Every structure is written in structure tokens, then in C-alpha cells.
Amino acid sequence: MELTYRPRRLRRTTALRSMVQEHSVHASDFIYPLFIHEGAEVQPIGAMPGANRWTLDTVVGEVTRAWNLGVRCVVLFPKIDEELKTEEGEECFNEKGLIPRAIRRLKTELPEMAIMTDVALDPYSLDGHDGIVSSEGVVLNDETVSQLCKQAIVQAAAGADLIGPSDMMDGRVGAIREALDEEGYENVGIISYTAKYSSAYYGPFREALDSAPRAINNSKPIPKDKNTYQMNPANAREAITEAQLDEQEGSDILMVKPGLAYLDIIYRLRQESELPIAAYNVSGEYSMIKAAALQGWIDEKSVVLETLLSFKRAGADLILTYHACDAAEWLNDK
Numbered sequence: 001m002e003l004t005y006r007p008r009r010l011r012r013t014t015a016l017r018s019m020v021q022e023h024s025v026h027a028s029d030f031i032y033p034l035f036i037h038e039g040a041e042v043q044p045i046g047a048m049p050g051a052n053r054w055t056l057d058t059v060v061g062e063v064t065r066a067w068n069l070g071v072r073c074v075v076l077f078p079k080i081d082e083e084l085k086t087e088e089g090e091e092c093f094n095e096k097g098l099i100p101r102a103i104r105r106l107k108t109e110l111p112e113m114a115i116m117t118d119v120a121l122d123p124y125s126l127d128g129h130d131g132i133v134s135s136e137g138v139v140l141n142d143e144t145v146s147q148l149c150k151q152a153i154v155q156a157a158a159g160a161d162l163i164g165p166s167d168m169m170d171g172r173v174g175a176i177r178e179a180l181d182e183e184g185y186e187n188v189g190i191i192s193y194t195a196k197y198s199s200a201y202y203g204p205f206r207e208a209l210d211s212a213p214r215a216i217n218n219s220k221p222i223p224k225d226k227n228t229y230q231m232n233p234a235n236a237r238e239a240i241t242e243a244q245l246d247e248q249e250g251s252d253i254l255m256v257k258p259g260l261a262y263l264d265i266i267y268r269l270r271q272e273s274e275l276p277i278a279a280y281n282v283s284g285e286y287s288m289i290k291a292a293a294l295q296g297w298i299d300e301k302s303v304v305l306e307t308l309l310s311f312k313r314a315g316a317d318l319i320l321t322y323h324a325c326d327a328a329e330w331l332n333d334k
Contacts, residue, residue, distance in 0.1 A: 023312045025305065027070030027328035031116060031278065031320040034059060035208050036102055037079035047204035048283055049290040051322050053079050056102055060109045062325075067113050069328035075116035075164060075320060076102055079209050080123050088132050089124035093150035100158035107159040116162040116191060117155040119148050119176070127222050128206075128213040130167040130229065137221035139229055145172045149179035156185040162253070166193040168229045174249030191253040191278060192246045195239035195265050198230035201258045201284030208283070239265045240272050247273060253318065258282040260307060263314040270315025279311040281321035289323075301330050 010020050035053045037043065043053040054062055063074055078098045084091045091097055103115055120130040121144065127133045131144030144167065152163045163180070165172050173192050180188050206212040213224055231238060243254050252275065256266045259279035266279050289307070293300035304323045311319050321327065 023309060025308045025312055025319075025327070025331065027324075027331055028072050029308075029312070029317070029319055030071050030324040030328065031073040031075055031318055032063075032066050032071050032324035033075050033077060033320055033322055034062065035077050035079060036098060038081055038098060045204070045208045047207045048287055048322065049294060050326075051208070051286070053208065056098075056105055059102065060105060063106055063110055063113055066325055066328070067110055069325055069332065071324050071328055073114040073116055073162070073318075074106075075118065075162075077118055077205075077209055078102075078123050082210075085124055085126045087126050089121035089147060092121060092124040092147065093154045095154055095157070097154075100154055103155065103158035103160055114161045115159065116164050117160045119152050119155070119163055119165040119172075120167040121147060122167075122211040123209050125211075128211055129223065130226065131169055133220065133222060135220045137223055139223065139226075141169050141171075141229075144169050145175045148172050149175055152176045153179055153183050153185070156180055156183070156188045160188060162189045162191045164191045164193065164255075166196060166257075168193065168196050168226075168231070171249070173246045173251050177250035189252040190250060191255060192251040193257055193280075194243050194246045194251065194254040195262070195269065196230050196255075196257045197233050197262065198225060198227045199233060199258050199261070199282070199284075201261065201282045204283035204287045233261075236265060236268060240268060243269050243273055247275060251275070253278055255280060255320075256316075257320075258285060259311055259316070259319070260285045263310060266311065266314040266316050276317040277315055278318040278320060279314070279316035281307065281311065281319055281323065283322065286322040301326075305330060 010016050036059050037053040042058050045051045076099055122128055122130045129139050131139040134140050213222055254269055254275050255278040256262050257280035259281045269277055289303055292298045304327055308319055308327055
């Protein structure tokens with residue numbers, strides 16, 4: 001048989017492969033998640049090799065390093081001292097709290113870096129849930145949204161560029177948008193955790209923030225998981241419903257979390273919406289790669305870059321990843 005079309009013709013050399021490459025990854029695609037705490041020392045996170053809890057002083061240097069590598073956005077997550085946690089998470093809207101101080105410090109030292117924040121109660125809650133837990137053990141939707149609006153306003157006032165509601169309460173995007181606009185923060189964007197699944201991949205993250213559900217208050221039952229508000233991993237069509245609602249309510253960017261196990265969801269949302277799509281390369285995905293690399297079972301650089309490329313191929317515009325600085329260095333060396 002005489003072949004008339006040979007796809008390998010365009011794979012023959014590096015130059016030819018580059019010419020027809022459909023997707024690429026750049027450092028400016030990354031949003032770098034950073035954990036911060038009130039302590040005086042940088043604390044390595046056991047379940048996330050290479051990741052740390054930064055202090056207010058040291059996080060400035062890490063953000064500067066990311067900027068110099070081409071990363072243009074970071075997202076801040078707080079490890080809150082135990083004595084500040086309450087059942088309703090009031091510390092989340094303390095104007096002098098850890099996150100507002102961190103935002104102001106970073107905006108003073110590196111004003112051009114975009115700052116994204118997390119809006120949810122779990123780091124601030126005695127119960128470890130993203131919302132207020134009632135005496136009957138129910139995570140309350142509307143009461144939680146009221147707290148989240150206060151949190152978002154405080155973060156915007158401190159200088160946040162993007163507010164990231166990760167709580168999965170119904171209607172929170174619209175309520176936050178309205179609250180921000182009423183306070184004069186109409187230029188602050190919302191990057192909503194649109195399709196956030198109740199996933200086993202979050203384990204290392206919850207260790208980093210000590211934010212897993214827990215029954216400290218014995219006077220009420222505490223749900224052992226987040227299944228009543230985060231999405232069922234078995235559902236795909238539901239993600240489209242969530243995306244349509246977030247878009248209608250004023251979200252500027254839609255996010256899928258986790259990323260790697262949910263590439264099909266990223267693809268579906270890309271077909272449904274013209275808004276930018278973000279993928280969260282979550283802690284469990286990061287830790288699996290790190291663990292295998294430390295054992296010498298995989299080539300870390302190759303696997304990380306291939307993983308990040310998969311998010312772009314599925315349709316993501318932005319990638320939240322703990323690999324951000326390493327990947328940026330590798331891309332710069334190409």
C-alpha cells in the first residue's frame with residue numbers, strides 16, 4: 001500500500017514539531033498558591049514536599065521570586081491560630097487579620113503582582129467546615145453567605161485583585177458581587193470555585209491549614225465530610241449548571257477543582273462558556289508527583305510539564321499549581 005498522508009512528516013524535527021504545536025504553557029498562566037502563618041519561622045509541610053507555610057516576612061521574598069520567574073498571580077491561604085477559631089469564623093473578616101495584613105504587605109512591596117484570596121470559613125472555623133454548622137449538624141447556606149460577603153469586603157479593602165469563593169454555598173457569587181459593588185469595589189474580580197468536587201485529593205491541603213472537618217464541640221453533630229455542599233465526583237452535567245449560575249451572578253473567571261482527575265469537566269465548561277477557565281492542580285496531585293519523583297520512579301520535570309500541558313489542552317486558560325516556580329524555571333530554561 002502506498003501511503004499518501006504521513007502524520008510523522010510534521011514530527012520529524014524540533015522545528016517542525018514547534019511549528020504545529022497546538023497548545024503551550026507559560027509562566028503567566030500560573031496562579032501560585034501560598035500558605036502563610038503567624039509564626040516566626042518557615043514551616044515545611046510534611047505531606048507536600050517542597051511546600052511551606054511562609055511567614056509575613058518571608059512570603060515577600062517568595063512572591064518576588066515568583067514574579068521574577070514570570071508568574072503574575074498568587075493566591076493566599078491562612079493557617080489560623082487555634083485560639084482565633086470560632087463556630088462562625090468571625091476572624092475571617094478581621095481587618096487586622098493575617099490575610100489583610102499579608103495583602104497590604106505584598107501590595108506595598110510588589111504592587112504589580114495580582115493577589116487572589118480565598119473566601120470560605122474552614123480555616124477560621126472550629127468545626128473545619130466551609131460554612132456555619134447549625135446545632136443540628138447542618139451547614140447553613142444563607143447565614144454563611146453573609147459572613148463571606150464581609151470577608152470579601154475586608155480582602156478587597158486590603159488590596160486584593162481577585163476574590164475566590166471556594167465555599168460552594170448557593171448564591172454566594174451574586175451576593176459577593178453585590179456587596180463589593182455597594183462598597184465601591186466594582187473593579188475587584190471574582191474567580192469562583194465553580195465546579196469544586198468533594199474530593200479525596202484535598203488531604204495534604206487540609207494538613208497544611210489544619211482545616212479538615214472535626215468534632216471539637218461535642219454539643220452538636222459535625223458532618224464528617226463536605227458532601228452536602230461540594231459536588232459529587234460522579235456528576236458532570238451538574239458542573240454546567242454551576243457554571244451557568246456563576247456566570248449569571250457575575251463571576252469573571254470559572255474554576256474547576258481538582259484539575260487532573262476532572263479534565264473532562266474543564267473541557268465541558270470550555271465548550272459552554274466564553275469566560276476564562278481556571279484549573280486547580282490540587283495538593284494531592286502535587287504530592288503524588290513529588291512522592292514518586294523522590295523515589296526515583298518518574299522524571300519530575302517531564303511529568304509536571306506534561307500535567308500542566310494537559311490542563312491547557314483540556315481548555316484551561318489559567319492553572320493554580322504548587323509547581324508554579326519550578327515549572328516557570330523549567331520553561332525559562334527551554
